[in-house]
Amino acid sequence: MRLIFEKSKAGRRASAIPRHEGLPAPEVPAELRRAEPPRLPEVPEFELIRHFTELSTRNFGIDNGFYPLGSCTMKYNPRVNERLVAMPGFANLHPLQEEQGAQGALELEWRLQQILAEVTGLDAVSLQPAAGSQGELTGLMLVRAYFESRGESAARRKVVIPDTAHGTNPASVTMAGYEMTPVKTDPRGNIDVDDLREKVDGQTAALMLTNPSTLGLFDEKITEISEIFHGAGALMYYDGANLNAVCGVSRPGDMGFDIVHINLHKTFSQPHGGGGPGGGPIAVRDILEPFLPVPVVVENGDGTFAFDFDRPHSIGKVRGYSGPFGVFVRSYAYIRMYGPRLREMSEAAVLNANYILARLKGTYDVPFDRLCMHEFVLSARTLKRDHGATALDVAKRLMDYGFHPPTIYFPLIVPEALMVEPTETETKETLDAFCDAMLAIAREAADDPALLKDAPHSRPVRRLDEVRAAKHPIVKFEFDEHPDVTGERRPVAAEAPKGV
């Protein structure tokens, strides 16, 4: 398909900009004036709409079908939220509006702070971080501020992270100026507590843990782990990526965690938008509250609300203004549609995951044979050994069955990993169709491995060469080198027979 830049023709345009007679002429000093205009597309409005509509048909979202991308919680995004967030009182509200002219927005933020404190079992909330990974970094800044206030900052340089952790955890540790101490996973999929005991000491600042872990397993020794860290004077950080498993069932604060980030785009249904936006609020125990980013929304005691900037121990700001407000509107709306029934949401997510696991475990390898939480990890190790079919091949073949593939090759400790997270918003019929497809693919691997190796057969493109892209990076349209590839494709015959 052609790029919008390849559809451009000088003199066309989609916009009309207001111009006014009789105003002062626009003046820019010559040395600051733009010499050559940027080569933005020149297209009429209807071509613009057709271009992006065609692009959208080459994309796949939750609205198109099942999207069991492990660790990403691809649940249904209610349409009402899009209507609500577009109301002028939200969409056109300036972040520097006087507080008296933003009471509805402030109340919504305050209510969301209260809700997230209750759901996580902690005392205070900052909504500001823009995504989970920024929540992690903010949390680690709070850890540092806390130990600085106690005069222990220089001594405590290490953050402990299990080998199953998301890559964001170690990356955040480095960005926060800490050093990572890795800890192993035991044969049941829990943290190896013996390994842990050896690694936690007076130099330890914190643990970062996802619970349930990226294996989809709840750490059965969480109380013991918490005692080890708190006993050593260190803090406990909860990566909330998997909070969808435990809402109303078990709260991070009750598990012993001191800081939690919540991925609003996962558990609380902010649409993922092809990569974002997200929201990564953090909830903390009272000992960390003085260090939270500014501003925090407070209730004045008379039913009015204000931004509190007067926090002398605050780490500062990690993002502009009070945070991604539109994300707050959607997540607040989502939670209000559940109320205390959030527990049913988590129960359904866990039931769906265990059902798929039960149906697939005879056919795919299960590295940790336990009940799972909201997601689980399979391995295609045997499939690879016996038939040469890899997790990647299984993933690509799933596309031909109309499903988005699971997360693959993560967590790193499981070879040929396939990480499946169905979420709660699926019918049993969909779960069964997915299981049937996974079982059929395992049979195909034995009978006709080329079906997998050449997959996908039904998408707008065939398998793409990622190595080539990285070796010779082309990261923008090169206007000067008109490529001889037009991008127009011949139709590709799908494997399934068409018509009757």
Added chain:
Amino acid sequence: MTHPFLALTEDDRAEMLRTIGVSSVEELFRDIPADVRLRRELELEPALSEQELSAHLAELAARNVDSTRELSFLGAGIYDHYVPAVVDAVLQRGEFLTAYTPYQPEMSQGVLQAIFEYQTAICELTGMDVSNASGYDGTTVAADACYIAKHATGRTKVVVTEATNPQVRQVVKTYAPGFGLEIVEVPQRGGTTDPDELREAAEGAAAVIFQQPNVFGCLEPAPDLAAAAGDAGALPVAHVDPLSLGVLEAPGRYGCAIALGEGQAAGNFPAFGGPHYGFLAARRDFIRRMPGRIVGETVDAAGERGYVLTLQTREQHIRREKATSNITTNQTLLALGGLVYLAWLGPQGLRELGETCLSLAAYAKQQLRERAGLEPLFPDETTFKEFAVRVGRNARQVVAAARELGVHPGYALGRDYEGMDDVLLVALTEKRTPQEIDRLAEVLAEVTA
């Protein structure tokens, strides 16, 4: 009653539990130790139906005074530019809205090509060679630039001009200790930054961050600032307003290493501060130090052109503690809005928009002087779409009094700058009309008299 977002019937549940081999849903949670279980209901208000929810949020929204309810000249980083309907139409396509990061390119050619086009548009705007798929906002991309510069130069100081938006400076300062960076500020002199003073401060610095137009709306001597940074061996980093780049020179054309900024003005609603997108583009030298997603062109098994996430060995899911950044979820949907908007504008629209803003701001300056007797704070400086004006009394009180008359006259700069308690920052966009500016002058004349 089954919740509208759930689907399992009693029969479904029974059959699924049988397949799993447990007798109840409760049993699925048996790995969670009893002492960390919540033994009560969550204390949340009862579930609302969609209809009840809509009424509740409409009531909250009605208690906000947005730019459709008062005549607003607020800017200071977030601007009330027009967002055309085509942006909403594209962003509401479920295929874009409800997809995630394009890890599986065959499922995601739509968003991958769109990001490739976005990267192209940002590089064209800024005159740079490589853009990422977006950062969180215009503040965090400045922190990203500090991290790039630190690793590219091995130096541990970053210079930021005082005339850079305070939100940006605060975020950079918050990130700095973790990066092992010291932040030094260079004061404004008469509304802009002095290149000589900047050169001196930049000695031994990894980067110099300045804003064009700066927070006061004034045009910095940007080529001189970039040269001054370069003289000191620091990377020149320009924080730019994307909508100024039809009339103002692209940072890549005057020697900047990195160009970045807040994308909101280009295609996103103000939305009380977000979500928006931050853009970050750089010279090709820094391609392997860039944070976040980058889309590259490649071919498929049949030799046809296609797009993939590329240079992923920079990123956290591969490099972990050695990654160039921890970012994963970014602002793709908002950046897509930016692309649609820039394609809607086109090069002519972008230039005309800049010219309309320049003219309206010049007219506003004139009217405030003539009708309200208010003088610009920096009378000798050229401005773009925003300018600072002395109002002769506490600007916050002026804001309050003007709002009583239905006009939000701007941002009280004393909230961020010492000695500017009587200064108002007035922003114009193409949505304002000469008649509205006349009204502003009238109201300010009244409340400052």
